[in-house]
Amino acid sequence: MASHPPVTPNAAQSAAPTDGGSSAVVVSAAIMALALLGDSLLYVVLPLYAHEFGIGLAWVGVLLSANRLIRVVAYGGVAALGERIGPRRLTLIAGVLAAVSTLLYAVGDGGPVLLAARIVWGLAFAALNLTTLVYAVSRTGRQGRSVGTSKAVASVGPVLSLSIGAWLVTVIGPRDIFAILAGLTVLAIPLSLMLPAAHPVAGRSDRSILPRPTRNDLLGFIIGFGIDGIFVMTLALILKDVVSMESAVIASGLMIALRRLMEIVTAPIGGVLGDRFGAARMVLLFGGLLCAGLAGIAAGLPFMGACAVVLGHGALVTLQPVLVAQRNPGAVMNRLAVLATWRDIGAAVGPLTAGLLAARFDLEAIYAPLAVATLVMLVWACRPPGPKVVAAG
Structure with missing residues (x-):
């Protein structure tokens, strides 16, 4: 290259x-x-x-x-x-x-x-x-x-x-x-054409198909894998054990639509809180809510768990890019591209994994380790970056 x-x-x-x-x-x-x-x-x-x-x-x-x-x-x-x-x-x-x-x-x-x-x-x-x-x-x-x-x-x-x-x-x-x-x-x-102009620059971008991820990129991957992939695909299957098949289809459709509506409500709120208290702290807070929702689904509380997942996810779609921008002020577009790439990879792999696992295991057995893995990645990603080592010259 x-x-x-x-x-x-x-x-x-x-x-x-x-x-x-x-x-x-x-x-x-x-x-x-x-x-x-x-x-x-x-x-x-x-x-x-x-x-x-x-x-x-x-x-x-x-x-x-x-x-x-x-x-x-x-x-x-x-x-x-x-x-x-x-x-x-x-x-x-x-x-x-x-x-x-x-x-x-x-x-x-x-x-x-x-x-x-x-x-x-x-x-x-x-x-x-x-x-x-x-x-x-x-x-x-x-x-x-x-x-x-x-x-x-x-x-x-x-x-x-x-x-x-x-x-x-x-x-x-x-x-x-x-x-x-x-x-x-x-x-x-x-x-x-109404947007403000900008001065183009010759920047260094990672043009590889699979760019090297940071901790935040890996968090984006597991959120794409677990929420955009497994959660969206298996939501109707989760709800059908609680209500009728017809009601499960309607409820899951409304829940997915609610996810978009929650972004309209929770994204601005999460953004304001991120500005005031720091993006990393708010990612940890709303990510914790998302993990609690996954754990709730695993514990047999599908409606409460799904609502918590939707609320947490709605705030994280705002807060993760802000965290990237705050930690990479000199290469914002490039690092946002890497985050989006790894999240899309997770969202593409998630449904395939769910299809294989759902045929062999109970859904509770899928969501429990997913909640633990997401929590571990969340805590790791939100740790402040270590000091950069400057070579003596």
Whole structure:
């Protein structure tokens, strides 16, 4: 791998937005909300209307996971591009890609075309995930509050798509709804021009497919593995032992929707607490709540446990990026890309592991060690970094 000049803190910070303040945080998050409209609804529509898209059920799993897999590969390159061209231009490119992918859901037929759309979306999301965080963490002293606001605004898109959009599917059909959503996503393009400019720099980014993780990255991995992977996949199975099968499906769907709604509520609160008391302390607090929820599920308290997991997770999606920014002020975009990569790896491995284990073990036997492993990683990640050794010269 070719070597790149090291990034000094001043040079790295010059890649951050130069002005805009809170308006840049809200605008970049609104762009993400618009971009997420099509992707969010696809998870509901595609399994039920696969034949309308010219595919079988075998393709559904491939298409719904393809965007996450492409992000694992692409985050390093996307971060490097963002360091060269700046976050505003990267957001503009991502807005165009998001609109194209959503339009392809409306007009594309067959697995290969839809797979191309999912790959395009994976690249768009990778870029937007980084730029929204970069605009938020650029506000020194208010990083937690800004990231919380950004997460809350961005979550409005999926909530509206999964409610109003899902209802419109029954009125106008599963294909035409994506044409409407594509038209709304196009609004992200002029919005991106409202973002503040930044000076691109030639930075050193880890372009390897599997970048070396820090303790915080490994915490992101286990949260992706346990919550985005195992918890989401097995929630209905957990609840069916308490209520009827039909009620379990409804309850699990509402619980997953509640996870998005909780991000709108808990992300800003967690961010404010992170600014006031320190991100590491708040990661430890809300991570402890998440671990308690996992332990509650293992102990036979599925509803209470699931609620605790959802609340803890909603705050952690804000606090972890803030912790990364505070510990890596000279390479924010690159380190956020590494965190996102390892979290996506965990979220991709989690469902596969759950499928293998759930057929052989009781769910309580899965959640108990998961709670312990998450707690151990949480405590390790939140320990303050040791002093850097400076060679005598």
